[in-house]
Amino acid sequence: MSLAAETREAVRARPFLRDALRAGLVNHSAAATWLAERAGLDGDSDAIAAALRRFREDLPAYETDPRAASVTMRSGVGVVDDASDGDGNRAGESLLLRVGDAAVVDGGDRTAILATGDVDVAALANALGRLAAADVDIAAAGVAGDALVCVVSRRDGANAVRVVEAALDAVPVDEN
Known part of the structure; x- marks a missing residue:
């Protein structure tokens, strides 16, 4: 595999770097040095930086779109490990999210935190990233249909x- 192909693969394995490239926020030389150290790219950092610049030209620009959704808060919920009564429901309890x-x-x-409306996996990923950046621990999260839940x-x-x-x-739009 060529150094350019290895560099693209290393960037794809690190979505934050791909987003930063799309937004034009990357110091290519610093990113090349970092990738050489962290991703084990075997090549000159100038060549890796050149590969990053070429890859950036092929990526769509970083854009966001607003989503129409209503966000509400529901206190007094918990995460349980055994959510089934044999019929797939817990008697007397409303399930907000179920995984296994x-x-x-x-x-x-x-x-x-319940958002209903124009939500999808991209909206959930953006919400989870922002919650993590705000140092909010998430006990459970998911999206299905027109509902998104973060506990x-x-x-x-x-x-x-x-x-x-x-x-x-501001949900990122990924055209690729």
């Missing part, structure tokens, strides 16, 4: 609502 036998249900000390600690609830709203206002 684990579920987000009423009755707990956490808060669910956080009760004390992080209000901040998480603001973060998710901001995330939905």
Whole structure:
């Protein structure tokens, strides 16, 4: 594999670097040195930097689109490991999210941030990235249909609502 192909592969394995290249925010020389050290690229850093510049030209520009969604907060939820009563439901509890036998249900000390409307995996990924950057721990998260759920600690609830709203206002568009 050529150094250019290895460089592209290394960038694709690091989505943050791909996004930064798309946005035009990368110091190519510094990124080349970092990739040589971290990704084990075997080549001159000037050649890696040149490959990054060429790759940048092939990438679509970084753009965002707002999403129309209503964001609400629901306190008193929990994450349980055994969410089934044999019929696939927990008696008397509303399931917000289910993955295998684990579920987000009423009755707990956490808060669910629920966004309904124009949501998808890209919106969830953006929300999770922003929540992580805001030092908000996420106990569970998912998206299906027109609903997105992020479960956080009760004390992080209000901040998480603001973060998710901001995330939905600027969801990255990936044309590639």
